[in-house]
Amino acid sequence: MQLGNLLVLANLITPEQLDEALDRQVRQGGRLGEHLVAAGALTPEALAAFLAKFPVEPKTIEATGLDETDLTELLIKQIHAFRLRSASEFGDAIKLPGFIVTDLVRLAVERKLLYAKGVRADNSAVMTYDLTEEGKRFANYALEKSQYNGPAPVTLKQFNLQVNQQKITNEIVTFDLVRQRIGDLNIEEELLEQSGPALNSGRAILLYGPPGNGKTTFALRLADVFKDIVYIPYAVTVEGQTIRVFDPSVHIAIKPNSASDTRAPSILRGEEVDARWVACKRPFVVAGGELTLEMLDLRYDPTSKLYEAPLHMKALGGCFVIDDFGRQLVSPANLLNRWIVPLESRLDYLKLHTGKSFSIPFDELVIFSTNLDPEDLMDPAFLRRLPYKIEIGSPSVALFKKILAKECLSHGIPVDEAMLDAIVHRIKVEKGLDLAAFQPRFVLDQVVGSCNFAEEPVSLNPKYLNYAINNLRIKRAEPA
Template identity: 45%
Template structure:
């Protein structure tokens, strides 16, 4: 992890700035960051803030927070599985700086686990090559029998706890203008956005409820995307010698992309701890598939290490429970599982050995449901959700605006004549409530019909009424009828112009 990469990820410098500073560094010496400050590219305060926030590389084995015996096992598993030979290869595999690796190599040599083979033949630099002795191979195999985790060294539980607190979501102030900009392409009531803003900045739980198809999921996803701070996620952490994996490429988005075009000389890669991955704030979205087991440590009995639960992977980010009340687990069980974390902001987890430990519970939890909140949870739990916002169906004017936005994005012109056809069919003839998802559904149907008939996309009375017939079934009678649930959950809610 390089200081230049971090500055790039934060948007404080450009690749050209780094190249210019690198040339200055070659002429005048000093560190890259200091040369960037001297060039006026960024301020000393900005540089200090980035360096302070990033985990610093350990200088000694004690600095890692992990016992040397456990680090030695991690290193030997990597050597055995990946056929590694040099200190730099060991360092890249387990993400510890070379000085710490050299101390582990010395310890391995004292225990007759490694033998030196001489130096590598490299044009730029040379380093010693090592091979495992028979005792070293036995140690590696014993380590793999203990657990089959092979990868970056873990961080300590204490370091992980401190890091979650240091980068908590409430540290990031989301300004009103940023929230309004995020929702500017949606047709949504001003008072809804005004009430939503304090909930986002509080970092407390939010309940979105209301009829289906009116944008609850869209709002939740927009909220999650608002946060911009870079945080640090460990590959894994250790509790009583047990490995618990946290970093998940399906959830965590790294902000650093190695570029061969950037100058690398003299940038002091070992300044920062490679066991942590700089990432965007995570977003976890779960729906009907959520079970209680997914909120507990998952122990792989074969590999003998743990996978962190979903909400731990969402730490310092956003956890969205979509379609709340339709999970495999009952609402009561789920709420009982989280009633303490939501109140105390601390969660307790247990290893299969019986050892319990705690982690800070720092994430914005958003419950989204089209069921009645009073039917889902009792007053005691409702009290623990401080922000409750209802998404309601649009009025006729808002509905027309949604239709025009979506139609324009698909190359169609929406007229009041077509709107009258839709309103007559939905509300007069069939007593349907207007919903935000309906315009996109109707437009998609019209476009498909035009494609089938070989016509240029356009609205007609016939095409619109045919589309509306696919919005509901013939036995949907009476007031308050709603379209099929699968349609009402359309991601086009609130008329985001696609």
Template identity: 40%
Template sequence: MNVATNDIHLSALPPIAPETSEETGLGTAFLVELACKILYSGGTMALAALSDRLALPVSVTGDIAEILKKERLAEVKQGGDIRATYIYALTDLGRERAREFLKVSGYAGAAPVTISQYAEATWKQSIKKIPVTAARMAQAFEGVVLPAGLLDRLGPAVNSGRSIFLYGPSGSGKTFIAERLKVLMEGIIFIPRAIAVDSHVIRVFDPVCHTEVDIGDGLDAFGDILQGGPKYDRRFVLCERPAIIAGGELSMSMLDLCFDPGSGYYEAPLQLKANGGIFVIDDLGRQMLRPFDLFNRWIMPLERGVDYLTLRTGKKFEIPFDQVIVFSTNIEPRELADEAFLRRLGYKIRIGHLFPAEYVAICHQVCARLGMEFRQEAIRHLVEVEHERRDVPLSACHPNDILSRVEEICRYRGVAPHLTRELVIEACRDYFTEV
């Protein structure tokens, strides 16, 4: 996503780039191995290009290149007056070493950040630093028809930092409400491309989960204005606050580090990728894992704000747990967990069926969106006859589902979308399950 510098709101100052290899926190041997692997895949490369691949300043990359030369792993193919234009290539020994390094780990991307660097960046831009007010809730849900008082229950729940448990009948709008909470996630944050734990690499930035924000050279301008000149750390990617939604496909393995033997590095679990944003567990109780196991996995992170992950070597390490967790289900809470677990889940909010006035208000909105004139008598028939005779409560999903079928019938007949009692009857006939 391209954004002008004037239009962005950074949740924290940009992380400052390291000025020396020591300041990366990674160790010289790690950086030499990483540069060696990048040169192996890239062939002949200018120092500036190697710097871009490592996401490190040219000054730091130049020091690494000098070590490669000293150890006879690389050589300068072409010099010049400007250090960044020096052309480097691996020697035969360098290529042999690179193949050995790649057998251990296939990671050949941007230099990772350390756990401490990641934790510092996470807490500086914490989701808890964007308090939700009644005005912001009203703005986020502007135009959305909701039961009276619901916003005033959701707002404090988001502010609490605790989990939010939305439950109620199918079609009542729980998923829509949970997804809409993303609008409250104000600000743009920095997400690391990867994290290093000792010599192990964990990939964090994921284009599937994260939306990158491109402001060109604007971040360096922020550095000049706010920090007196230092450049920002390009090992971090500027992104929108993440909004990750997992449904019935969620498994326990997706909440733990995933090691790929083929690549030789780890993929971050979903909750780590969701840090700084919102994580919605939709359709709770329909997953392969038991809700009890899921709750048990997250009780301590939710209470303490930190999670613990385990490498395949058995080493455990602490990682920030900074996100709004929303559980959504149409199963009664006591069928999912006992009272002790439910008590620790934070806010439990029931999203029920609609009153007729709320239902009609949604019908007005759907008609406007579909380009159909709202007809009171047709909607009255829908509410008082079609729902009544089937004993189907009024749910938030029904207006869109039924009126969309009216529009589809009109399109099939080659006429402009319009609303009549007869069309409502036809739409309901093929929508509701007939008994």
């Protein structure tokens, strides 16, 4: 993706400002960044800060941080696995610039692993290549060492540097921004006031309170506050071992503006983004009752000889929510012991199957969400390491009625204040339940379902309303 588009996606400039700067660049030459600054589209400081964050395309094989033999093995595996034939196809697969791919092809030809077949019939400017018999043997040998055949990995040093450059605390959160991102979620204002300092600190947050009041939903909206672009590598190499990091189920890649991509290259300072990294939104990972300690360690596959990054490594630069904390397969004490050092030191240590340990930054917003009593789950030492504790309790009567009225209107049911009061009375007094944020939708969905079943217009039919409210709690026999 061109850097001009990244500036648009980062909300630093508008598409119109980019188009205007590109037109000036075509007419006058020079660098795009200079035209953007001259037009007042962004400040020199904002441009410099943006440029400092993106991983620069390597100019030589040495600049990749990888050994040319390892890159040759990877290239030959890809040619063998995907039946690649041209240098442009090689570059698309290995995600390295053309001049480096050209050097690798030359090395492979010199080693008699590749040979030039000739130009393509449909394009005389494109040379095609194929594996020699020695190249096929070499590919099989490389596959026995590791079955990884994706984009070239980055080094651990490069990975750690990039994570530190895109810290979540780089973004400043304000009350208005939180309010905007929370959108139509009906919550108490006090929660917004508490969440802002917690988000700005980048420290762990504990959300606690009775079930059904939107702790998980609130955590999802908090994650949406962060809008920076971060760069996630396809893979990282450590001590000759490959760890896959980019995960489409976790990482949301930023899609370029196709219209802008048809324009001339958006050169800001004569450098392009290293294609081994994917421009993404800040990641958001949720782990619930299925979480185990093994999911927080490297997972090694002895067949493919590959590692899969643990969940919190994939969440670096973003948010990691441990939902339903206390209900995991692993005990709370063991899980907390695993986290106590990373939360304090902002570093985590992982171990390869060879026994080699290495450290990575622990820069992510960890949110523990539970409907159990926190003091029953963790000792004072760990509670101290959770500096922000936000209770999401039962909504006030006024807020509950607001949520209920909103649900009624969404189903086309006229809002009657007396009926709202009656529903609150039925739940609180007659059923003896605390109000909860989930109840309005729960009740209205069941009422609508009953109306549809009876082929009646949707309304707050008292009989159907009674059925729905009774379903909020198991019916118990009256005491003798």
